[in-house]
Amino acid sequence: MTASGNVLALIGNTPMVEVTRFDTGPCRLFLKLENQNPGGSIKDRIALSMVEAAERDGSLGPGGTLVEATAGNTGLGLALVAAQKKYRLVLVIPDKMAQEKVFHLKALGAEVRMTRSDVGKGHPDYYQDMAERLAKEIPGAFYVNQFANPANPAAHEMGTAPEIWQQMEHRVDAIVCGVGSGGTLTGLGRFFRRAQPALKMVLADPLGSILAEKVRSGKTIDAGSWLVEGIGEDFVPPNCDLSLVSEAYTVDDAESFATARDILRKEGLLAGSSSGTLVAGALRYCRAQKKPQRVVSFVCDSGGKYLSKMFNDYWMIDQGFVERERFGDLRDLIARRHTDRDTVIAAPDDTLLNAYRRMKLYDISQLPVLKGGEIVGIIDESDVLLAVHDRRERFADTVEGAMTRRLETLSASAALGELLPIFDRGHVAVVMQGNEFLGLITRIDFLNHLRRQVT
Secondary structure (H helix, E strand, C coil): CCCCCHHHHHHCCCCECCCCCCCCCCCCEEEEEEEHCCCCCCHHHHHHHHHHHHHHHHHCCCCCCCEEEECHHHHHHHHHHHHHHHCEEEEECCCCCCCHHHHHHHHCCHHHHEEEECCCCCCCCCCCHHHHHHHHHCEEEEECCCCCCCCCHHHHHHHHHHHHHHHCCCCCEEEEEECCCCCCHHHHHHHHHHHCCCCEEEEEECCCEEEEHHHHHCCCCCCCCCCCCCCCCCCCCCCHHHEEEEEEEEEEEHHHHHHHHHHHHHHHCEEEEEHHHHHHHHHHHHCCCCCCCCEEEECEEHHHHHCCCCEEEHHHHHHHCCCCCCCHHHHHHHHCCCHHHCCCCCCCEEEHHHHHHHHHHCCCCCEEEEEEEEEEEEHHHHHHHHHCCCCHHHHHHHHHHCECCCEEEEEEECCCHHHHHHCCCCCCCEEEEEEEEEECCCCHHHHHHHHHHCC
């Protein structure tokens, strides 16, 4: 290997690896590791392609402004390219995006405008409509518009597809991909329609997206909602040629997240949520075949962007995607059960500074204070603030001097309604079974419990 002169030269030429620890039926399944692009996703390819096309046709001049609507990864690719080429970048992203993506975008210098993810096309807060409006308002701005920009599918037709063809030694029977903007499906489909007409393009689509049903029946259904990021749509993007698709699979969030977690555990690949959808769909396709086939799918981006969500057991539990032992009482509401050693605690002789750091690290507002396994108090943000607001040196004082000793306790068998007066007093509920501490219940724990029961 020789040194590259610029990080943009590292985009593309990503490796391929065979899946060996999943049941793939009679088929062999290969994954193209697009998470190995410098920006961490397949979208680096289209970002560079679209910017360079705009430079060539004069739509984008030196020091210009790029505006785009993105679910995150296209924004990261554009931020990487914009930083290297010294362009201003304004991104409009839906509010369901993982924090890691937002932090990454801002670290690259992008200007992020957050908008609602619960509205559809035509609403003023819809992320694509907002981006298009901003592009008109900002003098000299170029609206990238990945959903209709022809340089998007061209990046895959001229780059990704020939790489797959070469890596698979001209022997590939099916490719499973998703649709965000449609560029991957269309670009690959166009190339292989020429190179190997018998190849099947297979769509893996989140439950709630309209695209899989459009392929199956030609009907346009009402869009639902989904948590997988980057793929699935409530409309057919102009860049998306669904006539290239032979089969379509619908994969719900639970299966997508579980598959992505299995990819890490079994194959050692840290893959994002959309990769979970693609691999789940690919596995279904492989297992349904009667004869051996060579099938390709993608690790679209890195799971490192989803550590606070899909790879966070507590988030998965809150969303109802991980099942724990159920008791039919208040124990089912405890997010961090002490019996599972999940409770974040403080000791009476801990310093207030250490208690504060623990709250920040685990994104919680209070800690039970335990001594010899027995709960003796609770320390929360207000307790720490009252102790240190006028004397900063009190951060070195012990938790014991600032904690609340008056505990609002309930037995595990108490009725749900008994939580409300405790919350109304601004406290958290301490759940006990006899003298044994089981855990805390906060307002958000109660809300999560109620939301999990909404279908």
